[in-house]
Amino acid sequence: MSDDLELEKSDFIRAQVKDDLAAGLNEGRVHTRFPPEPNGYLHVGHTKAILLNYGVAQEFGGKFNLRFDDTNPEKEETEYVDSIKADLRWLGADWEEREFYASDYFDTLYEWAVHLINNDKAFVCSLNDEEIRQYRGTVKEAGRPSPDRDRPAAESLDLFARMKNGEFKEGQYTLRAKIDMSHANMKMRDPLLYRIRKAHHHRTGDKWNIYPFYDFAHGQSDAIEGITHSLCTLEFEVNRPLYDWFIENLPVPYKPRQIEMARLNLTYTVMSKRKLLRLVQEGLVESWDDPRMPTISGLRRLGYTPESIKKFNGRIGVAKRDSTVDLDLLKWSIREELNQTADRVMAVLKPLKVVITNYPEDQVEEIEVANNPEDESAGTRLVPFSRELYIEQEDFREVANRKFFRLKLGGEVRFKNAYFIKCEEVIKDDEGNPIELRCTYDPATRGGDSPDGRKVKGTLHWVSAAHAIDAEVRLYDNLFREPFPEEGGDYIANLNPDSLEVVQAKLEPGLAGKEVGFRCQFMRQGYFCIDSKDSTPDKMVWNRTTTLKDRWAKLEAKTGGK
Protein backbone atom coordinates (compact mmCIF):
# COMPACT_ATOMS: atom_id res chain seq x y z
CA MET A 1 0.00 0.00 0.00
CA SER A 2 2.94 2.24 0.45
CA ASP A 3 4.92 1.83 -2.73
CA ASP A 4 3.90 5.42 -3.01
CA LEU A 5 6.17 7.59 -1.15
CA GLU A 6 6.86 7.47 -4.84
CA LEU A 7 8.69 10.04 -6.75
CA GLU A 8 7.98 13.48 -5.48
CA LYS A 9 4.77 14.87 -6.86
CA SER A 10 5.36 17.34 -9.60
CA ASP A 11 3.02 19.19 -11.89
CA PHE A 12 2.90 22.65 -13.40
CA ILE A 13 1.23 24.13 -10.34
CA ARG A 14 3.71 22.76 -7.84
CA ALA A 15 6.47 23.85 -10.20
CA GLN A 16 5.04 27.36 -10.15
CA VAL A 17 4.77 27.43 -6.39
CA LYS A 18 8.35 26.25 -6.16
CA ASP A 19 9.46 29.00 -8.53
CA ASP A 20 7.55 31.63 -6.56
CA LEU A 21 9.22 30.48 -3.38
CA ALA A 22 12.63 30.55 -5.05
CA ALA A 23 11.90 34.06 -6.27
CA GLY A 24 11.10 35.14 -2.72
CA LEU A 25 7.48 35.93 -3.46
CA ASN A 26 4.75 36.07 -0.80
CA GLU A 27 7.29 36.43 2.01
CA GLY A 28 8.01 32.75 1.53
CA ARG A 29 4.45 31.80 2.42
CA VAL A 30 2.21 29.30 0.71
CA HIS A 31 -1.47 29.54 1.51
CA THR A 32 -4.21 27.77 -0.39
CA ARG A 33 -7.91 27.27 0.02
CA PHE A 34 -10.81 25.11 -1.09
CA PRO A 35 -13.83 27.31 -1.90
CA PRO A 36 -16.96 25.19 -2.38
CA GLU A 37 -20.41 26.66 -2.81
CA PRO A 38 -22.69 24.88 -0.32
CA ASN A 39 -25.29 24.07 -2.94
CA GLY A 40 -24.77 20.34 -3.26
CA TYR A 41 -22.62 17.44 -2.19
CA LEU A 42 -18.99 17.17 -3.16
CA HIS A 43 -18.01 14.64 -5.84
CA VAL A 44 -14.79 12.93 -6.98
CA GLY A 45 -14.03 15.89 -9.17
CA HIS A 46 -13.77 17.99 -6.03
CA THR A 47 -11.29 15.58 -4.49
CA LYS A 48 -8.83 16.67 -7.14
CA ALA A 49 -9.12 20.29 -6.03
CA ILE A 50 -9.16 19.45 -2.33
CA LEU A 51 -6.16 17.15 -2.46
CA LEU A 52 -4.24 19.56 -4.69
CA ASN A 53 -4.85 22.57 -2.50
CA TYR A 54 -4.30 20.72 0.74
CA GLY A 55 -1.35 18.81 -0.70
CA VAL A 56 0.41 21.92 -1.93
CA ALA A 57 -0.02 23.60 1.44
CA GLN A 58 1.36 20.52 3.20
CA GLU A 59 4.28 19.99 0.89
CA PHE A 60 5.45 23.57 1.14
CA GLY A 61 4.83 24.06 4.81
CA GLY A 62 1.90 26.34 4.16
CA LYS A 63 -1.69 26.71 5.28
CA PHE A 64 -4.98 25.55 3.88
CA ASN A 65 -8.34 27.26 4.38
CA LEU A 66 -11.84 26.00 3.91
CA ARG A 67 -14.02 28.77 2.60
CA PHE A 68 -17.63 28.48 1.66
CA ASP A 69 -18.47 30.58 -1.34
CA ASP A 70 -21.94 31.41 -0.13
CA THR A 71 -23.00 34.41 -2.16
CA ASN A 72 -26.19 32.94 -3.61
CA PRO A 73 -28.64 32.41 -0.71
CA GLU A 74 -31.30 30.84 -2.86
CA LYS A 75 -29.30 27.72 -3.57
CA GLU A 76 -27.30 27.29 -0.43
CA GLU A 77 -28.13 25.28 2.66
CA THR A 78 -26.59 24.29 5.95
CA GLU A 79 -27.07 20.62 5.07
CA TYR A 80 -24.55 21.12 2.32
CA VAL A 81 -21.97 22.86 4.49
CA ASP A 82 -22.20 20.00 6.96
CA SER A 83 -21.75 17.35 4.28
CA ILE A 84 -18.83 19.24 2.76
CA LYS A 85 -17.05 19.48 6.10
CA ALA A 86 -17.63 15.78 6.77
CA ASP A 87 -16.22 14.90 3.35
CA LEU A 88 -13.10 17.01 3.85
CA ARG A 89 -12.48 15.53 7.27
CA TRP A 90 -12.91 12.04 5.89
CA LEU A 91 -10.40 12.78 3.16
CA GLY A 92 -8.00 14.08 5.76
CA ALA A 93 -7.85 17.66 4.49
CA ASP A 94 -7.38 19.67 7.67
CA TRP A 95 -8.31 23.35 7.62
CA GLU A 96 -7.54 23.62 11.35
CA GLU A 97 -9.42 26.62 12.73
CA ARG A 98 -9.66 28.36 9.39
CA GLU A 99 -13.26 27.76 8.41
CA PHE A 100 -14.43 30.83 6.57
CA TYR A 101 -17.39 32.03 4.60
CA ALA A 102 -17.56 34.61 1.85
CA SER A 103 -20.54 35.88 3.81
CA ASP A 104 -18.14 36.73 6.65
CA TYR A 105 -16.86 39.44 4.33
CA PHE A 106 -20.15 40.98 3.22
CA ASP A 107 -19.52 44.15 5.22
CA THR A 108 -16.05 44.62 3.79
CA LEU A 109 -17.29 43.84 0.31
CA TYR A 110 -19.98 46.46 0.72
CA GLU A 111 -17.37 49.04 1.73
CA TRP A 112 -15.25 48.11 -1.23
CA ALA A 113 -18.19 48.52 -3.56
CA VAL A 114 -18.67 52.02 -2.13
CA HIS A 115 -14.97 52.60 -2.69
CA LEU A 116 -15.37 51.77 -6.38
CA ILE A 117 -18.36 54.09 -6.72
CA ASN A 118 -16.38 56.88 -5.09
CA ASN A 119 -13.58 56.31 -7.54
CA ASP A 120 -15.91 56.42 -10.52
CA LYS A 121 -15.38 52.73 -11.12
CA ALA A 122 -18.86 51.47 -10.39
CA PHE A 123 -22.42 52.66 -10.85
CA VAL A 124 -25.94 51.65 -10.09
CA CYS A 125 -27.69 50.42 -13.22
CA SER A 126 -31.43 50.25 -13.78
CA LEU A 127 -31.43 48.02 -16.82
CA ASN A 128 -33.35 44.77 -16.43
CA ASP A 129 -31.80 41.40 -17.17
CA GLU A 130 -33.00 41.33 -20.76
CA GLU A 131 -31.66 44.81 -21.43
CA ILE A 132 -28.39 44.06 -19.79
CA ARG A 133 -27.97 41.09 -22.06
CA GLN A 134 -28.69 43.18 -25.13
CA TYR A 135 -26.39 46.01 -24.12
CA ARG A 136 -23.61 43.54 -23.45
CA GLY A 137 -23.23 42.75 -27.16
CA THR A 138 -21.97 39.40 -28.32
CA VAL A 139 -18.72 37.64 -28.53
CA LYS A 140 -18.15 39.20 -31.95
CA GLU A 141 -19.75 42.60 -31.41
CA ALA A 142 -18.94 45.29 -28.92
CA GLY A 143 -21.51 46.12 -26.29
CA ARG A 144 -23.08 49.53 -25.59
CA PRO A 145 -22.82 51.47 -22.38
CA SER A 146 -25.73 51.44 -20.01
CA PRO A 147 -27.69 54.72 -20.04
CA ASP A 148 -26.88 54.90 -16.32
CA ARG A 149 -23.17 54.54 -16.79
CA ASP A 150 -22.50 58.22 -16.09
CA ARG A 151 -24.79 58.44 -13.13
CA PRO A 152 -23.10 60.75 -10.60
CA ALA A 153 -21.31 58.94 -7.80
CA ALA A 154 -23.47 60.61 -5.18
CA GLU A 155 -26.58 59.29 -6.84
CA SER A 156 -25.17 55.77 -7.17
CA LEU A 157 -24.12 55.89 -3.54
CA ASP A 158 -27.62 56.81 -2.49
CA LEU A 159 -29.24 54.17 -4.68
CA PHE A 160 -26.79 51.51 -3.54
CA ALA A 161 -27.51 52.29 0.11
CA ARG A 162 -31.21 52.05 -0.57
CA MET A 163 -30.70 48.75 -2.41
CA LYS A 164 -29.06 47.49 0.72
CA ASN A 165 -31.89 48.83 2.86
CA GLY A 166 -34.42 46.89 0.89
CA GLU A 167 -36.20 49.84 -0.66
CA PHE A 168 -36.35 48.29 -4.13
CA LYS A 169 -37.69 45.19 -5.73
CA GLU A 170 -35.52 42.34 -6.82
CA GLY A 171 -34.15 43.05 -10.25
CA GLN A 172 -34.87 46.74 -10.14
CA TYR A 173 -31.24 47.79 -9.82
CA THR A 174 -27.79 46.28 -9.94
CA LEU A 175 -24.39 47.60 -9.09
CA ARG A 176 -21.93 47.30 -11.96
CA ALA A 177 -18.25 47.93 -12.40
CA LYS A 178 -17.29 50.56 -14.94
CA ILE A 179 -14.68 48.88 -17.10
CA ASP A 180 -15.10 48.61 -20.87
CA MET A 181 -18.24 47.70 -22.78
CA SER A 182 -16.20 46.94 -25.88
CA HIS A 183 -13.68 44.70 -24.18
CA ALA A 184 -12.90 41.53 -26.16
CA ASN A 185 -13.34 39.60 -22.93
CA MET A 186 -17.05 39.55 -22.17
CA LYS A 187 -16.35 39.33 -18.47
CA MET A 188 -14.90 42.83 -18.58
CA ARG A 189 -17.99 44.50 -20.08
CA ASP A 190 -19.13 46.35 -16.99
CA PRO A 191 -19.73 43.20 -14.96
CA LEU A 192 -22.42 42.99 -12.32
CA LEU A 193 -21.21 43.34 -8.74
CA TYR A 194 -24.38 43.20 -6.69
CA ARG A 195 -27.96 42.13 -7.20
CA ILE A 196 -31.01 42.66 -5.03
CA ARG A 197 -32.14 39.40 -3.51
CA LYS A 198 -34.53 39.35 -0.59
CA ALA A 199 -33.74 35.83 0.35
CA HIS A 200 -32.90 34.25 3.65
CA HIS A 201 -29.21 33.45 3.83
CA HIS A 202 -28.11 30.32 5.71
CA ARG A 203 -25.72 32.38 7.83
CA THR A 204 -26.55 36.07 7.60
CA GLY A 205 -30.27 35.47 7.83
CA ASP A 206 -32.26 38.46 6.65
CA LYS A 207 -29.58 41.04 7.23
CA TRP A 208 -28.91 41.62 3.55
CA ASN A 209 -31.13 42.56 0.67
CA ILE A 210 -28.22 42.62 -1.75
CA TYR A 211 -25.68 39.93 -2.47
CA PRO A 212 -22.35 40.15 -4.30
CA PHE A 213 -21.65 38.00 -7.33
CA TYR A 214 -18.90 35.43 -7.49
CA ASP A 215 -16.48 37.72 -9.29
CA PHE A 216 -16.84 40.44 -6.71
CA ALA A 217 -16.44 38.05 -3.80
CA HIS A 218 -13.96 35.40 -4.70
CA GLY A 219 -10.70 37.21 -5.31
CA GLN A 220 -11.38 39.63 -2.51
CA SER A 221 -11.98 36.76 -0.13
CA ASP A 222 -8.66 35.31 -1.23
CA ALA A 223 -7.04 38.66 -0.58
CA ILE A 224 -8.57 39.01 2.86
CA GLU A 225 -7.34 35.56 3.84
CA GLY A 226 -3.87 36.12 2.45
CA ILE A 227 -4.16 33.31 -0.07
CA THR A 228 -1.01 33.12 -2.16
CA HIS A 229 -2.12 30.71 -4.85
CA SER A 230 -5.78 30.62 -5.77
CA LEU A 231 -6.19 27.37 -7.65
CA CYS A 232 -9.30 26.82 -9.74
CA THR A 233 -10.52 25.12 -12.86
CA LEU A 234 -10.05 26.13 -16.47
CA GLU A 235 -13.44 27.70 -17.03
CA PHE A 236 -12.39 30.55 -14.75
CA GLU A 237 -9.48 31.45 -16.97
CA VAL A 238 -11.58 34.18 -18.61
CA ASN A 239 -12.43 35.54 -15.17
CA ARG A 240 -8.81 36.09 -14.27
CA PRO A 241 -8.49 39.58 -15.80
CA LEU A 242 -11.51 40.61 -13.75
CA TYR A 243 -10.07 38.94 -10.66
CA ASP A 244 -6.92 40.98 -11.15
CA TRP A 245 -8.87 44.16 -11.87
CA PHE A 246 -10.58 44.05 -8.49
CA ILE A 247 -7.33 43.27 -6.74
CA GLU A 248 -5.73 46.28 -8.43
CA ASN A 249 -8.59 48.68 -7.86
CA LEU A 250 -9.51 47.87 -4.29
CA PRO A 251 -7.61 48.57 -1.07
CA VAL A 252 -6.99 44.87 -0.52
CA PRO A 253 -4.52 43.73 2.13
CA TYR A 254 -2.93 41.17 -0.13
CA LYS A 255 -2.55 40.29 -3.78
CA PRO A 256 -3.25 36.63 -4.49
CA ARG A 257 -2.74 34.97 -7.81
CA GLN A 258 -5.14 32.70 -9.64
CA ILE A 259 -3.89 29.59 -11.45
CA GLU A 260 -6.20 27.34 -13.44
CA MET A 261 -6.10 23.61 -14.10
CA ALA A 262 -8.29 21.10 -15.91
CA ARG A 263 -11.21 19.72 -14.01
CA LEU A 264 -11.66 15.99 -13.59
CA ASN A 265 -14.01 14.11 -15.86
CA LEU A 266 -14.66 10.39 -15.53
CA THR A 267 -16.14 7.93 -17.97
CA TYR A 268 -19.54 6.42 -17.15
CA THR A 269 -20.44 9.28 -14.85
CA VAL A 270 -21.59 12.88 -14.82
CA MET A 271 -19.72 15.40 -12.77
CA SER A 272 -21.88 18.42 -12.26
CA LYS A 273 -23.73 19.25 -9.11
CA ARG A 274 -26.67 20.41 -11.16
CA LYS A 275 -26.94 17.08 -12.94
CA LEU A 276 -26.42 15.08 -9.78
CA LEU A 277 -29.04 17.17 -8.01
CA ARG A 278 -31.54 16.23 -10.70
CA LEU A 279 -30.88 12.53 -10.12
CA VAL A 280 -31.63 13.06 -6.45
CA GLN A 281 -34.69 15.25 -6.98
CA GLU A 282 -36.25 12.94 -9.53
CA GLY A 283 -35.66 9.93 -7.35
CA LEU A 284 -33.45 8.27 -9.94
CA VAL A 285 -31.06 7.49 -7.12
CA GLU A 286 -31.84 7.14 -3.47
CA SER A 287 -29.96 10.22 -2.26
CA TRP A 288 -26.78 12.24 -2.62
CA ASP A 289 -24.93 9.43 -0.89
CA ASP A 290 -26.41 6.64 -2.96
CA PRO A 291 -23.48 4.27 -3.50
CA ARG A 292 -23.84 4.69 -7.24
CA MET A 293 -23.30 8.43 -7.05
CA PRO A 294 -19.84 9.82 -7.81
CA THR A 295 -20.18 11.95 -4.69
CA ILE A 296 -17.58 11.57 -1.98
CA SER A 297 -20.29 10.38 0.37
CA GLY A 298 -21.51 7.91 -2.24
CA LEU A 299 -18.04 6.49 -2.77
CA ARG A 300 -17.52 6.32 0.97
CA ARG A 301 -20.71 4.34 1.36
CA LEU A 302 -19.77 2.12 -1.55
CA GLY A 303 -16.63 1.21 0.33
CA TYR A 304 -13.90 3.44 -1.05
CA THR A 305 -11.20 4.56 1.36
CA PRO A 306 -9.56 7.99 1.54
CA GLU A 307 -6.28 6.29 0.66
CA SER A 308 -7.69 4.86 -2.54
CA ILE A 309 -8.95 8.25 -3.59
CA LYS A 310 -5.59 9.81 -2.89
CA LYS A 311 -3.93 7.06 -4.89
CA PHE A 312 -6.30 7.75 -7.76
CA ASN A 313 -5.57 11.44 -7.68
CA GLY A 314 -1.87 10.78 -7.59
CA ARG A 315 -2.24 8.76 -10.77
CA ILE A 316 -4.30 11.19 -12.81
CA GLY A 317 -1.98 14.13 -12.34
CA VAL A 318 -2.71 17.81 -12.75
CA ALA A 319 -2.52 19.53 -16.11
CA LYS A 320 -4.33 21.99 -18.33
CA ARG A 321 -5.72 19.84 -21.07
CA ASP A 322 -9.33 18.76 -21.03
CA SER A 323 -9.46 15.10 -20.27
CA THR A 324 -11.70 12.27 -19.23
CA VAL A 325 -10.17 9.65 -17.01
CA ASP A 326 -11.10 6.01 -17.45
CA LEU A 327 -13.36 4.85 -14.59
CA ASP A 328 -11.25 1.69 -14.47
CA LEU A 329 -8.46 3.72 -12.94
CA LEU A 330 -10.66 4.64 -9.98
CA LYS A 331 -11.72 1.03 -9.53
CA TRP A 332 -8.12 -0.08 -9.82
CA SER A 333 -7.17 2.28 -6.99
CA ILE A 334 -9.52 0.62 -4.52
CA ARG A 335 -8.74 -2.94 -5.63
CA GLU A 336 -5.07 -2.17 -5.29
CA GLU A 337 -5.53 -1.23 -1.65
CA LEU A 338 -8.09 -3.84 -0.65
CA ASN A 339 -6.11 -6.66 -2.23
CA GLN A 340 -3.45 -5.94 0.35
CA THR A 341 -5.61 -5.17 3.33
CA ALA A 342 -8.97 -6.91 3.09
CA ASP A 343 -9.59 -10.30 4.65
CA ARG A 344 -11.03 -12.98 2.39
CA VAL A 345 -14.30 -14.57 3.40
CA MET A 346 -16.74 -16.92 1.73
CA ALA A 347 -20.17 -15.66 0.78
CA VAL A 348 -22.58 -17.15 -1.69
CA LEU A 349 -24.48 -14.48 -3.57
CA LYS A 350 -26.90 -16.66 -5.52
CA PRO A 351 -27.16 -19.89 -3.56
CA LEU A 352 -27.55 -23.38 -4.96
CA LYS A 353 -27.99 -26.15 -2.39
CA VAL A 354 -25.48 -28.98 -2.35
CA VAL A 355 -26.01 -32.17 -0.35
CA ILE A 356 -23.01 -34.40 0.22
CA THR A 357 -24.68 -37.77 0.36
CA ASN A 358 -21.77 -39.68 1.81
CA TYR A 359 -21.07 -37.15 4.55
CA PRO A 360 -22.34 -38.03 8.05
CA GLU A 361 -25.65 -36.32 8.83
CA ASP A 362 -24.75 -34.62 12.07
CA GLN A 363 -21.09 -34.05 11.52
CA VAL A 364 -19.61 -30.58 11.48
CA GLU A 365 -15.94 -29.97 10.82
CA GLU A 366 -14.07 -26.78 11.43
CA ILE A 367 -12.00 -25.99 8.36
CA GLU A 368 -9.01 -23.72 8.67
CA VAL A 369 -8.86 -20.95 6.08
CA ALA A 370 -6.25 -18.24 5.56
CA ASN A 371 -7.62 -14.75 6.07
CA ASN A 372 -5.45 -13.04 3.54
CA PRO A 373 -3.00 -14.78 1.22
CA GLU A 374 -1.32 -11.40 0.65
CA ASP A 375 -0.67 -10.94 4.34
CA GLU A 376 0.34 -13.88 6.46
CA SER A 377 0.00 -11.85 9.64
CA ALA A 378 -3.74 -11.73 9.04
CA GLY A 379 -3.80 -15.31 10.32
CA THR A 380 -6.40 -17.99 9.81
CA ARG A 381 -9.92 -18.72 10.96
CA LEU A 382 -12.17 -21.76 11.31
CA VAL A 383 -15.17 -22.18 9.03
CA PRO A 384 -17.80 -24.90 9.61
CA PHE A 385 -18.28 -27.56 6.95
CA SER A 386 -21.26 -29.90 6.97
CA ARG A 387 -23.42 -32.17 4.86
CA GLU A 388 -25.54 -29.43 3.36
CA LEU A 389 -23.86 -26.46 1.77
CA TYR A 390 -24.46 -23.64 -0.66
CA ILE A 391 -22.41 -22.84 -3.70
CA GLU A 392 -22.82 -20.19 -6.36
CA GLN A 393 -25.43 -20.97 -9.01
CA GLU A 394 -23.04 -19.89 -11.70
CA ASP A 395 -20.45 -22.36 -10.46
CA PHE A 396 -22.51 -25.27 -11.73
CA ARG A 397 -23.39 -26.36 -15.23
CA GLU A 398 -24.87 -29.67 -16.09
CA VAL A 399 -22.74 -29.81 -19.19
CA ALA A 400 -19.93 -27.53 -20.26
CA ASN A 401 -16.73 -27.67 -22.20
CA ARG A 402 -13.29 -28.12 -20.63
CA LYS A 403 -12.76 -24.38 -20.34
CA PHE A 404 -15.36 -24.38 -17.61
CA PHE A 405 -13.29 -25.32 -14.57
CA ARG A 406 -16.23 -25.40 -12.22
CA LEU A 407 -18.68 -28.08 -11.20
CA LYS A 408 -20.52 -30.14 -13.82
CA LEU A 409 -22.53 -33.31 -13.63
CA GLY A 410 -20.09 -36.13 -13.09
CA GLY A 411 -17.25 -33.70 -12.58
CA GLU A 412 -15.05 -33.06 -9.58
CA VAL A 413 -13.89 -29.76 -8.06
CA ARG A 414 -12.30 -28.61 -4.87
CA PHE A 415 -14.33 -26.83 -2.23
CA LYS A 416 -11.87 -24.29 -0.93
CA ASN A 417 -9.76 -25.72 1.90
CA ALA A 418 -12.26 -28.56 2.44
CA TYR A 419 -12.59 -31.55 0.10
CA PHE A 420 -12.81 -32.70 -3.46
CA ILE A 421 -16.47 -32.92 -4.34
CA LYS A 422 -18.06 -34.82 -7.19
CA CYS A 423 -21.49 -34.07 -8.57
CA GLU A 424 -23.54 -37.22 -8.94
CA GLU A 425 -27.05 -35.96 -9.60
CA VAL A 426 -28.96 -32.75 -10.37
CA ILE A 427 -32.40 -32.12 -8.98
CA LYS A 428 -34.42 -29.63 -11.00
CA ASP A 429 -37.62 -27.70 -10.63
CA ASP A 430 -40.50 -27.83 -13.10
CA GLU A 431 -38.77 -25.38 -15.41
CA GLY A 432 -35.64 -27.45 -15.50
CA ASN A 433 -33.55 -25.18 -13.28
CA PRO A 434 -31.18 -26.94 -10.92
CA ILE A 435 -32.37 -26.54 -7.34
CA GLU A 436 -30.17 -29.05 -5.61
CA LEU A 437 -27.04 -31.01 -6.30
CA ARG A 438 -26.42 -34.46 -4.88
CA CYS A 439 -22.69 -34.85 -4.48
CA THR A 440 -20.12 -37.10 -2.86
CA TYR A 441 -16.88 -36.11 -1.20
CA ASP A 442 -13.55 -37.86 -0.95
CA PRO A 443 -12.60 -38.04 2.73
CA ALA A 444 -8.97 -38.47 1.77
CA THR A 445 -8.82 -34.99 0.30
CA ARG A 446 -9.42 -33.09 3.50
CA GLY A 447 -7.80 -29.70 3.29
CA GLY A 448 -8.12 -29.74 -0.47
CA ASP A 449 -5.27 -31.94 -1.63
CA SER A 450 -5.51 -35.47 -2.90
CA PRO A 451 -3.01 -38.03 -1.66
CA ASP A 452 -3.19 -39.86 -4.99
CA GLY A 453 -2.03 -36.78 -6.78
CA ARG A 454 -5.09 -36.31 -8.95
CA LYS A 455 -5.84 -32.75 -9.90
CA VAL A 456 -8.94 -30.66 -10.15
CA LYS A 457 -9.04 -27.50 -12.15
CA GLY A 458 -11.54 -25.52 -10.13
CA THR A 459 -11.77 -24.32 -6.56
CA LEU A 460 -15.14 -23.10 -5.36
CA HIS A 461 -16.18 -21.10 -2.33
CA TRP A 462 -18.98 -22.54 -0.20
CA VAL A 463 -20.99 -21.89 2.93
CA SER A 464 -22.48 -24.42 5.33
CA ALA A 465 -26.25 -24.19 5.02
CA ALA A 466 -27.01 -24.71 8.68
CA HIS A 467 -24.51 -22.11 9.80
CA ALA A 468 -24.97 -19.47 7.12
CA ILE A 469 -26.01 -15.93 7.89
CA ASP A 470 -28.67 -14.44 5.65
CA ALA A 471 -27.86 -11.00 4.34
CA GLU A 472 -29.00 -8.59 1.70
CA VAL A 473 -26.24 -7.81 -0.74
CA ARG A 474 -26.45 -4.92 -3.14
CA LEU A 475 -24.54 -5.49 -6.34
CA TYR A 476 -23.73 -2.08 -7.74
CA ASP A 477 -22.62 -1.37 -11.25
CA ASN A 478 -21.87 1.79 -13.23
CA LEU A 479 -24.62 4.40 -12.92
CA PHE A 480 -24.49 5.01 -16.67
CA ARG A 481 -24.19 2.53 -19.47
CA GLU A 482 -22.40 4.90 -21.82
CA PRO A 483 -18.82 6.11 -21.29
CA PHE A 484 -19.93 9.64 -22.17
CA PRO A 485 -23.48 9.88 -20.82
CA GLU A 486 -23.85 13.53 -21.73
CA GLU A 487 -23.13 13.01 -25.38
CA GLY A 488 -26.08 13.28 -27.72
CA GLY A 489 -29.18 14.12 -25.77
CA ASP A 490 -30.36 13.65 -22.24
CA TYR A 491 -27.95 11.94 -19.88
CA ILE A 492 -30.91 10.49 -18.02
CA ALA A 493 -31.60 8.28 -21.02
CA ASN A 494 -28.18 6.73 -20.55
CA LEU A 495 -28.75 5.63 -16.98
CA ASN A 496 -27.80 1.99 -16.54
CA PRO A 497 -31.00 0.06 -15.72
CA ASP A 498 -28.87 -2.61 -14.08
CA SER A 499 -26.86 -0.33 -11.84
CA LEU A 500 -28.24 -2.11 -8.80
CA GLU A 501 -29.13 -5.76 -8.29
CA VAL A 502 -30.21 -6.89 -4.85
CA VAL A 503 -29.65 -10.48 -3.81
CA GLN A 504 -30.28 -12.52 -0.67
CA ALA A 505 -26.94 -14.07 0.09
CA LYS A 506 -25.55 -16.71 2.46
CA LEU A 507 -22.50 -15.61 4.42
CA GLU A 508 -20.06 -17.61 6.47
CA PRO A 509 -20.98 -17.34 10.16
CA GLY A 510 -17.84 -15.50 11.25
CA LEU A 511 -19.25 -12.35 9.69
CA ALA A 512 -21.92 -12.06 12.36
CA GLY A 513 -21.47 -9.00 14.47
CA LYS A 514 -19.16 -7.12 12.11
CA GLU A 515 -19.53 -3.41 12.36
CA VAL A 516 -20.93 -1.00 9.83
CA GLY A 517 -18.26 -0.01 7.35
CA PHE A 518 -16.41 -3.32 7.67
CA ARG A 519 -14.69 -4.25 4.42
CA CYS A 520 -13.61 -7.60 3.10
CA GLN A 521 -13.29 -9.62 -0.05
CA PHE A 522 -16.02 -12.12 -0.83
CA MET A 523 -13.73 -14.65 -2.36
CA ARG A 524 -13.99 -14.84 -6.14
CA GLN A 525 -16.66 -12.13 -6.14
CA GLY A 526 -15.30 -8.76 -5.23
CA TYR A 527 -14.83 -6.35 -2.37
CA PHE A 528 -17.78 -5.65 -0.14
CA CYS A 529 -18.56 -3.53 2.88
CA ILE A 530 -21.39 -3.30 5.37
CA ASP A 531 -23.73 -0.49 4.43
CA SER A 532 -23.56 2.45 6.79
CA LYS A 533 -27.18 3.46 6.42
CA ASP A 534 -29.36 0.40 6.17
CA SER A 535 -27.52 -2.44 7.81
CA THR A 536 -28.64 -3.67 11.24
CA PRO A 537 -27.26 -6.48 13.41
CA ASP A 538 -30.37 -8.53 12.67
CA LYS A 539 -30.51 -7.83 8.99
CA MET A 540 -27.17 -7.12 7.48
CA VAL A 541 -26.90 -5.13 4.27
CA TRP A 542 -23.73 -5.27 2.24
CA ASN A 543 -22.58 -3.20 -0.71
CA ARG A 544 -20.34 -4.42 -3.47
CA THR A 545 -17.56 -1.86 -3.73
CA THR A 546 -16.18 -3.37 -6.89
CA THR A 547 -15.78 -6.72 -8.55
CA LEU A 548 -12.57 -8.63 -8.93
CA LYS A 549 -10.97 -8.73 -12.33
CA ASP A 550 -12.79 -11.55 -14.08
CA ARG A 551 -10.84 -13.29 -16.82
CA TRP A 552 -13.41 -16.04 -17.05
CA ALA A 553 -16.16 -13.58 -17.88
CA LYS A 554 -13.91 -12.07 -20.48
CA LEU A 555 -13.14 -15.46 -21.99
CA GLU A 556 -16.81 -16.34 -22.11
CA ALA A 557 -17.74 -13.08 -23.72
CA LYS A 558 -15.06 -13.57 -26.31
CA THR A 559 -16.04 -17.09 -27.23
CA GLY A 560 -19.73 -16.27 -27.12
CA GLY A 561 -20.36 -18.79 -24.37
CA LYS A 562 -19.06 -21.75 -26.34
Place this chain on the structure above:
RNA sequence: UGGGGCGUCGUCAAGUGGUAAGACACGAGGUUUUGGUCCUCGCAUUCGCGGGUUCGAAUCCUGCCGCCCCAACCA
Protein backbone atom coordinates in the same frame (compact mmCIF):
# COMPACT_ATOMS: atom_id res chain seq x y z
C1' U B 1 -14.57 42.61 -32.68
C1' G B 2 -13.59 38.65 -31.03
C1' G B 3 -10.75 37.02 -26.73
C1' G B 4 -8.62 33.16 -23.74
C1' G B 5 -6.81 28.06 -23.36
C1' C B 6 -5.36 23.20 -25.11
C1' G B 7 -3.55 19.23 -28.85
C1' U B 8 2.41 13.32 -26.84
C1' C B 9 -0.22 5.42 -27.07
C1' G B 10 -7.31 3.23 -26.38
C1' U B 11 -7.32 6.60 -21.45
C1' C B 12 -4.48 9.74 -18.11
C1' A B 13 0.51 11.77 -18.23
C1' A B 14 6.17 12.85 -18.03
C1' G B 15 9.25 15.43 -21.25
C1' U B 16 11.48 22.56 -21.28
C1' G B 17 17.15 21.38 -28.17
C1' G B 18 20.62 15.52 -27.42
C1' U B 19 17.38 11.29 -30.05
C1' A B 20 9.57 9.37 -26.63
C1' A B 21 9.16 7.93 -18.53
C1' G B 22 5.32 5.79 -15.90
C1' A B 23 0.25 4.24 -14.76
C1' C B 24 -4.59 2.27 -16.25
C1' A B 25 -6.58 -0.54 -20.23
C1' C B 26 -5.38 -4.24 -23.73
C1' G B 27 -2.74 -8.86 -25.66
C1' A B 28 0.57 -13.40 -24.99
C1' G B 29 2.85 -16.72 -21.55
C1' G B 30 4.10 -18.57 -16.36
C1' U B 31 2.82 -19.36 -10.99
C1' U B 32 -1.62 -20.07 -8.11
C1' U B 33 -6.44 -24.28 -3.19
C1' U B 34 -9.68 -16.96 -5.47
C1' G B 35 -10.37 -17.87 -13.70
C1' G B 36 -7.99 -12.84 -7.81
C1' U B 37 -2.94 -11.54 -6.60
C1' C B 38 2.01 -12.05 -8.38
C1' C B 39 5.89 -12.66 -12.38
C1' U B 40 7.67 -12.26 -17.61
C1' C B 41 6.96 -10.30 -22.31
C1' G B 42 4.38 -7.12 -25.93
C1' C B 43 1.93 -2.44 -26.74
C1' A B 44 3.92 5.78 -29.98
C1' U B 45 10.65 4.82 -35.31
C1' U B 46 6.98 9.04 -33.34
C1' C B 47 4.58 13.70 -30.45
C1' G B 48 -2.64 17.36 -34.60
C1' C B 49 -0.77 18.55 -39.92
C1' G B 50 2.74 21.15 -43.34
C1' G B 51 7.01 24.08 -43.97
C1' G B 52 11.53 26.26 -41.77
C1' U B 53 15.99 26.85 -38.26
C1' U B 54 19.72 23.27 -36.37
C1' C B 55 24.87 18.40 -36.62
C1' G B 56 20.38 17.26 -33.89
C1' A B 57 13.33 19.33 -32.86
C1' A B 58 7.74 16.66 -29.12
C1' U B 59 10.71 20.80 -27.45
C1' C B 60 12.56 26.98 -31.32
C1' C B 61 10.12 29.86 -35.72
C1' U B 62 6.01 29.82 -39.16
C1' G B 63 1.37 28.64 -41.64
C1' C B 64 -2.81 25.64 -41.19
C1' C B 65 -6.32 22.15 -38.73
C1' G B 66 -9.09 20.44 -34.45
C1' C B 67 -11.21 20.69 -29.47
C1' C B 68 -12.66 23.49 -24.94
C1' C B 69 -14.18 28.14 -22.31
C1' C B 70 -16.60 33.25 -22.31
C1' A B 71 -22.61 36.72 -24.43
C1' A B 72 -26.75 33.67 -15.98
C1' C B 73 -29.17 39.41 -11.92
C1' C B 74 -24.99 30.93 -11.21
C1' A B 75 -20.30 29.62 -9.17
